[in-house]
Amino acid sequence: MNILITSGGTSEKIDRVRSITNHSTGQLGKVIAETFLNKGDQVTLVTTSKAVRPLLHPNLTTVEIENVSELHEKLEPLVHSHDVLIHTMAVSDYTPIYMTGFDEVSASSDLTEFLNKSNSESKISSQDDVQVLFLKKTPKIISLVKKWNPKIRLIGFKLLVDVSKEKLLETARASLKKNQADIIVANDLSEITEQGHEAYLVGNDKVTQAHSKLEIAQLLYQHIHREEKT
Numbered sequence: 001m002n003i004l005i006t007s008g009g010t011s012e013k014i015d016r017v018r019s020i021t022n023h024s025t026g027q028l029g030k031v032i033a034e035t036f037l038n039k040g041d042q043v044t045l046v047t048t049s050k051a052v053r054p055l056l057h058p059n060l061t062t063v064e065i066e067n068v069s070e071l072h073e074k075l076e077p078l079v080h081s082h083d084v085l086i087h088t089m090a091v092s093d094y095t096p097i098y099m100t101g102f103d104e105v106s107a108s109s110d111l112t113e114f115l116n117k118s119n120s121e122s123k124i125s126s127q128d129d130v131q132v133l134f135l136k137k138t139p140k141i142i143s144l145v146k147k148w149n150p151k152i153r154l155i156g157f158k159l160l161v162d163v164s165k166e167k168l169l170e171t172a173r174a175s176l177k178k179n180q181a182d183i184i185v186a187n188d189l190s191e192i193t194e195q196g197h198e199a200y201l202v203g204n205d206k207v208t209q210a211h212s213k214l215e216i217a218q219l220l221y222q223h224i225h226r227e228e229k230t
Contacts (some may be wrong), residue, residue: 001224003036004082005029006075006089010049010067012132014096016122017195024090026051028197028213032086033060035217037223044078046071046089068092068138075141079148084224086155087142088185095136101128127130154181155220161189165200170204185216185225 008033011021044061048103054060063078065071070211077201079085085161092189098117105111114134116180124131142156150165158172172186184202199216201208201223210216 001041001084002082003033003041003084003086003224004046004075004078005033005036005043005086006046006071007033007053008048009090010048010065010071010092011050012067012095012138014099015119015124018124020092020094020096022090022092024051026053026088028088028216029088031213032052032088032217032220035214035221039221044082046075054057068095068141071141072139072144074151076144078144079152081116082152084153084155085145086144086220088157090159091141092138095138096133097107097136098134099124099131102130102132103128104106105132130199141174142179142181153224154179155183155224156181157185157187159187159189169202169207172200176202176204183220185220 005042005069008026009022009024011019013019029045029047030052033045037054037057037059040059042059044063045053046063046065048066049064053062063074065074071089071091096111098114099119100114105114108114108136115136145154156175158175160168160171168186168188172184175181176184182203186200186202196211197216199210201210201216201219208219210219
């Protein structure tokens with residue numbers, strides 16, 4: 001089976017030396033990729049330069065991206081040629097469009113003027129005590145997957161922080177329905193440690209709890225290959 005996995009976290013440039021990103025290491029995507037590779041599947045891993053990766057494997061193809069724009073460009077054709085997408089990547093919700101000093105912003109009578117600007121400097125000056133960064137929303141990649149390929153099986157991930165189990169599952173079920181996914185893996189950041197990774201695999205008619213990254217990977221493998229045989 002051809003498995004497509006995204007892993008790590010995107011990074012959005014402010015200028016040529018600064019970026020905004022997230023803390024995703026790609027460790028979960030690595031474990032999932034290794035699990036499928038060890039069972040004989042063909043795996044394409046879309047990841048970033050800073051994310052951890054599986055060891056080289058004859059069945060592994062790696063595609064590197066940096067930001068949401070590159071992810072959109074490179075993921076779409078891959079979605080058409082794979083059976084399953086396991087979308088673990090932490091995708092930036094916003095990308096910088098302009099950064100400027102606070103005084104310039106304060107002097108403006110219409111802040112929308114900054115939305116059409118962009119930083120032309122290779123490195124924005126650090127002289128101002130306060131800088132204002134304007135951001136715009138990025139496309140929700142997971143919401144595009146089924147439009148690109150309605151037949152692909154989609155595994156999504158939802159990460160919240162310090163919420164109740166009920167809220168976590170409610171949010172996962174909403175994502176499951178909205179994105180036409182097979183499963184949404186729901187995580188709470190406060191329950192992810194070096195020793196364990198608590199998560200709920202939320203399907204249309206079943207919720208399964210996992211206690212480690214390896215168990216998440218094994219449960220996903222079992223689900224995908226069990227459904228393939230039925």
